[in-house]
Amino acid sequence: MAQTVAQPTAATPAVPATLPLRAIAPWAVFFGVLMLVLLYFVGAEQGATSVFSGTVVHEWVHDARHLLGFPCH
Amino acid sequence: MNSATVRNLLVRGMLAGLAAGVLALVVAYFLGEPYVDKAIGLEDAHSHGHSHGDSLEHDVEVVPRSLQSTAGLATGVLVHGVAFGGIAALAFCFALGRVGRFSPRATALLLSGCALLAVYVVPFLKYPANPPAVGEEDTIGRRTALYFLMVLLSVLLAVAATLLGRRLAPVLGTWYATVAAVAAFAVVIGPAYAFLPVVNEVPEGFPATLLWRFRLSALAIQITQWVGFGLLFGELAQRLLSPSPVTSPQGRAVSAAH
Numbered sequence: 649m650a651q652t653v654a655q656p657t658a659a660t661p662a663v664p665a666t667l668p669l670r671a672i673a674p675w676a677v678f679f680g681v682l683m684l685v686l687l688y689f690v691g692a693e694q695g696a697t698s699v700f701s702g703t704v705v706h707e708w709v710h711d712a713r714h715l716l717g718f719p720c721h
Numbered sequence: 722m723n724s725a726t727v728r729n730l731l732v733r734g735m736l737a738g739l740a741a742g743v744l745a746l747v748v749a750y751f752l753g754e755p756y757v758d759k760a761i762g763l764e765d766a767h768s769h770g771h772s773h774g775d776s777l778e779h780d781v782e783v784v785p786r787s788l789q790s791t792a793g794l795a796t797g798v799l800v801h802g803v804a805f806g807g808i809a810a811l812a813f814c815f816a817l818g819r820v821g822r823f824s825p826r827a828t829a830l831l832l833s834g835c836a837l838l839a840v841y842v843v844p845f846l847k848y849p850a851n852p853p854a855v856g857e858e859d860t861i862g863r864r865t866a867l868y869f870l871m872v873l874l875s876v877l878l879a880v881a882a883t884l885l886g887r888r889l890a891p892v893l894g895t896w897y898a899t900v901a902a903v904a905a906f907a908v909v910i911g912p913a914y915a916f917l918p919v920v921n922e923v924p925e926g927f928p929a930t931l932l933w934r935f936r937l938s939a940l941a942i943q944i945t946q947w948v949g950f951g952l953l954f955g956e957l958a959q960r961l962l963s964p965s966p967v968t969s970p971q972g973r974a975v976s977a978a979h
Contacts, residue, residue: 664817664818664823664824664825664828664962664963665818666817666818666819667723667726667727667814667815667817667818668723669815671723671724671726671727672727672811672814672815674724675724675727675728675731675811675814676811676814676815679731679807679811680807680808680811682807683803683804683805683807683808684804684808686800686801686803686804687801687804687805689800690796690797690800690801690804691801692865692869695861695865696861696862696864696865696866697862697865702783703783704783704784707783707784707789707793708784708788708789708792708793708796708797709793709794709796709797710784710789710793710853711749711753711754711757711789711790711793711794711797712749712793712794712795712796712797712798712801713797714757714850714851714852714853714939715749715753715754715757715794715798715850715938715939715942716797716798716801716850716939716942716943717841717844717845717849717850717868717939717943718850718865718868719848719851719856719861719864719865719868720851720853720856720861721853721856721858721861
């Protein structure tokens with residue numbers, strides 16, 4: 649317990665331990681792709697390319713697309 | 722244990738992204754929407770005057786304006802916030818302890834600032850956000866490809882510059898390594914600005930002040946999103962990774978009591 653008092657000195661903050669790449673990789677691959685798919689539907693679906701036909705997705709996020717900086721139409 | 726830490730950080734990143742998205746939504750609704758409405762007014766006046774039928778979607782109204790500017794806007798901004806929150810949290814897992822002697826909180830804010838620049842500001846300076854009525858329908862494919870190419874290029878260059886800075890740090894020292902890395906980024910992005918095709922599809926007579934204010938509001942939305950995310954996620958990450966905050970006198974008093 650005495651050590652826990654001594655450790656947090658404000659003058660030299662300890663470098664946080666790094667997370668091993670092996671632990672990050674599976675999350676990064678799976679969720680990275682998932683997040684990019686979400687961004688695709690907000691940013692580009694039914695604009696330049698379409699997964700679903702029609703214009704409902706495009707029209708629903710129309711204002712967000714303009715204001716978030718994606719080319720809309 | 723470490724995999725669980727990554728999962729916890731990812732969840733916190735998505736939540737912080739959502740919360741920052743709510744702030745960005747407030748900015749988007751009150752600051753940005755008035756300009757979107759004005760631009761649509763001009764677009765309709767223009768297309769009816771010339772009877773082009775360019776803006777088919779506004780005449781048919783698949784989704785009414787009242788929904789586009791509220792629920793539709795919220796969907797887009799919040800999903801955007803969650804998605805970038807998740808991606809930034811994963812990038813944070815890589816960056817933590819690898820980019821210098823920064824606490825989790827400082828790493829999060831630094832990462833958010835760099836992400837704001839690399840993901841939005843640098844592409845925005847070449848291909849800025851456009852209000853309705855600006856941009857020709859036929860060129861949407863080309864404009865979308867160029868925009869995403871610019872984002873990809875900017876992000877990859879930022880990652881490369883970071884790795885370069887890390888490599889140079891032992892030789893040049895942290896300060897000059899950082900300056901060299903930023904300079905390298907600028908040296909590559911400059912020619913990209915110069916040689917990538919110019920997109921200028923602002924219709925003749927479109928009010929310059931409306932365009933300028935729309936673009937400023939678009940920038941304000943992104944600044945809100947990323948700064949909000951950096952502060953919120955930093956706080957959550959700090960609490961998760963260093964349970965006893967360095968600066969908290971309360972924590973110290975408890976430790977001393979034991």
